[in-house]
Amino acid sequence: MVTSWPKGRAGPGVSAQRVADRINAMAGGRLRVDLFAAGEIVPALAILDAVGAGTVEMGHTAALYWQGKIPAASFFTTVPFGLGPVEHQAWIELMGGQALWEELYRPHGVQPFLAGNTGPSMGGWFRRRVEGLDDLKGMRIRVTGLGAEVFARLGAVPTTIPAGDLLPALERGSIDAVEFLAPATDLETGLPRHAPFYYAPGFNKPNGASEALIGLSAWTALPDDLKAIVAEACRAEHALGLADAHRRNAVALTDILGRGGVTLEAFPRAVIEGARKANTALVAEIAASSDLARRIVESYQAAQAETRSWSALAADMARAMARS
Template sequence: MSRRKLLGASVAAGGAALAAPAVAQEDKATIEWKMVTSWPKNLPGPGVTAQRIANQVEMMSGGLFRIRLFAAGELVPALGVFEAVSGNTAQMAHTASFFWQGKIPASVFFTAIPFGLLPHEHIAWIEQGGGQSLWDELYAPFGLKPVMAGNTGVQMGGWFRKEVNSLADLKGLKIRMPGLGGEVMRRLGATPVGLPPGELFQALQSGVLDATEFLGPWSDRAMGFHKVAKSYYTPGFHEPNGTGEAIFNRVALDGLPEELRIIVLEACRAENARSLAESNWENAGSLKLLREEDGVTIKNYPDDVLNALRENAAIVLGELAEKNSISMRIYESNTAARERLAPWSEIAMRRFMEARDGRG
């Protein structure tokens, strides 16, 4: 029996256990899944990543495993994908874990936390430092399996319609900043506003928002923020990492034949490296365009603002850790990873860059 026929036979045998049953067609059986996302269709960065994962799965399976992608709002709302996969409306989603802060406070650790791990450090924590097992445990009550599935890299601090010259300028500021960064901003007098990505441009244009963050220059420029706000702040204190997550309905994932299960999980894993390289390359190019063609000014958060953000971030993280035992264990694991990795990042990266650029 050929490998394709053998795989087709195993798919057909396992079809009864799947959320989306296999459909036999002559000498092959095809599994079809639905993937819902939190992104506008083909959004540079995470939208492209989600489609690429679906394409890779179909190609690597020889067409036996097809994933139909539904962008935000096409099947479920952008922030409804967690419930959709948990309830088996779709078999998987591509999204970001910090969107679930309201129902699972510690989920934010698996995208980014203020002043937390950089991308290479975050991946090391998940894959080598016990982060994945804690993530699995956190999502298990919802019948979900989470994995890393792309990375948009270090983020920017956000787009502001007016300059931020001191802490006083944050008072009453209406800003879209999800995750713990929004709570830190709230402690300094700002008003965080929760909106999905597809609504951000209009909200900033109309004045519903005074400021918004999203990702980095590549995705941000595609969203058009530079057309209504010319002050682009750094650093992205709230998101030093940009891990996207794939979440799977556990029954559907476990019901796959082993070879197909490996294919979809490895497609997600491979996308981490590919998307991070892509984001770094495209962010550099888009930053140049924003500066030279779009009239955008890159500005630093003032020192007093950064100091206050750092101090309040430590308080917010401590409060989150106290919510329950799993939050405390995730907090402690993440902190231990930072303490282990930061000295190496300092020596291997910061010192080298200073020397390379003639600054030390």
């Protein structure tokens, strides 16, 4: 299994390792998965091509990386203002998402499964306070996924600096803000020293689904019991990955805020509303890009409309319980 992650990277790297270990434990020697970090055999962002071509049998990565060549792919990782982790799994497994995902990936030669979740992301680290939409004009922000296009439509200048170059770029002042992930992954980056305004909600990435990809010829060759073992190994990781992210994020958030110098900020209402409007237009354009993209968008939006009432009430209840 090739991955898009450094070996053991908290979150998706650990998820990939657990998926591999779990398959090996359940298969009792009849199937063996070896794990390779990003770049060891296949570059981080070439996983889909390598698995689809049969160069390797399996990969662990994220669908949003294929957004450039498959416009609707991001729907299988996260969409701005979209489904949260539990609703996302409900859509994929119980409301038609899995069949659409398989249809989308079939021409690329791979079978996809949900295989981990890093939870909702924060809105990012900013060098200056964002008081309104005007502050975003010309702002150079490192951001991935559909959120990049949303920020562009609000007048910001999204860039795609690799994770390792973020700190020097902030130090030099060549970028103004960084959307990374969530507290657990953000804590060790050093970002807070140079961008002390930490924003929520992360409307750009409310979900953090990882995917396992299996080459179609390797997949169809598996007997039914090993197929079930691979599928359940992935499903179990959606739960454990999410619980793990929750715990790590909590510890890291307390740590970040406890060090001083960082303030937790809410985006102003005008920014949220502007982003919501820009995202609605963007999603409509993706839906217009092909018949399959339209069906994916419609299915996703139906799932969101259907789950919204309980999502809101369950969030209120969780908030009441977490009162500190």
